[in-house]
Amino acid sequence: MGNVEWGGALPPLSIEYAGERHDVPSVPGFSIGRAGDLVIDDNPHLHRRFLMIRAEQGMWWIHNVGSHLTATVCDRERTLQAALAPGGRMPVLADILDVIFTAGRTVYDLTLVTRSHGVGAADETEVGVGEATAGRVSLNHAQRLLLLVLAEGVLLGTSGPGDIPTSTAAAKRLGWTVPAFTRRLDNLCLKLERAGARGLRAGAGRVSTHRRLRLVEYAITTRLVSRADLVLLEQHTRTRSST
Structure with a gap:
């Protein structure tokens, strides 16, 4: 810590x-x-x-x-x-x-x-991703849950990139409203773009229609999330069901 x-x-x-x-x-x-x-x-x-x-x-x-x-x-x-x-x-x-x-x-x-920590700024460790070099970023708990709910099937090997949940389905799984999920998705994509991620926008400031797919690919490739992290999603789901 x-x-x-x-x-x-x-x-x-x-x-x-x-x-x-x-x-x-x-x-x-x-x-x-x-x-x-x-x-x-x-x-x-x-x-x-x-x-x-x-x-x-x-x-x-x-x-x-x-x-x-x-x-x-x-x-x-x-x-x-x-x-x-x-x-x-x-x-x-x-x-x-x-x-x-x-x-x-x-x-x-x-x-x-x-102190001098900058949330959303790139850490010193860098990982090559295609043509770009992207810094590892610091995720808060909600951002990690968002990535995990989108990447769960790919991490488990039960589904492919084409089966990533919709925003509506992912929001329901997490117990968030769709606007809250979309807001967090927007903020996370902006944070990753600042760290060097590519493909989250289609150009001219427009949101890419494939950004959830690109987000999952980026998160897994740069090891922002792993299969071991899925326990956080399971804990979140259990906590919701018990309340």
């Missing part, structure tokens, strides 16, 4: 949500919700102010100031994973933390980034 070692100086903290980055001031704090400093959605099931990020005692803290929603906070390696219940708080103890929560039928995810 990329533990934060600040050495007494409070590092900058930003939040990435829906492809945009928001810098967090150390005072008086930064609220997230239906009507917060970061407006997530007009979903009536979402608190007006759900989460609060602020600096206390020389550290960044995340507070759940809502009354009935719980957020899951985890690092990229899943060595840190905690449920942040209403009234709870926890320090930001990793350079990159994913925050995932559900309001009604909609799943939301955002990312807290401290």
Whole structure:
């Protein structure tokens, strides 16, 4: 895990949500919700102010100031994973933390980034892909689930590239709305394009009709996801069926 070692100086903290980055001031704090400093959605099931990020005692803290929603906070390696219940708080103890929560039928995810990490920027490791060299990118939990639900059949060898699920079928499998799935798909494709992926757009800014196929090919070729990662999709499915 990329533990934060600040050495007494409070590092900058930003939040990435829906492809945009928001810098967090150390005072008086930064609220997230239906009507917060970061407006997530007009979903009536979402608190007006759900989460609060602020600096206390020389550290960044995340507070759940809502009354009935719980957020899951985890690092990229899943060595840190905690449920942040209403009234709870926890320090930001990793350079990159994913925050995932559900309001009604909609799943939301955002990312807290401290220090100089750039979410969506290419890592140092590079993998050749056809005519392009693409950097390995850092995926949040929702983006990994999206790739896995599209690539599942290919990873298992039970179907070919021509049998990749439609957006509607994939959204239903994950328990997301189609607009939420499409938004996350758009953001993921943009992130991968910035890292060097090709074929996700048809030119002149138009979306490729084959981008789900190209996305699966790219993810498997660059080892963004593997068959071993399918356990995350199974866990997600089990959690949905038990609630």
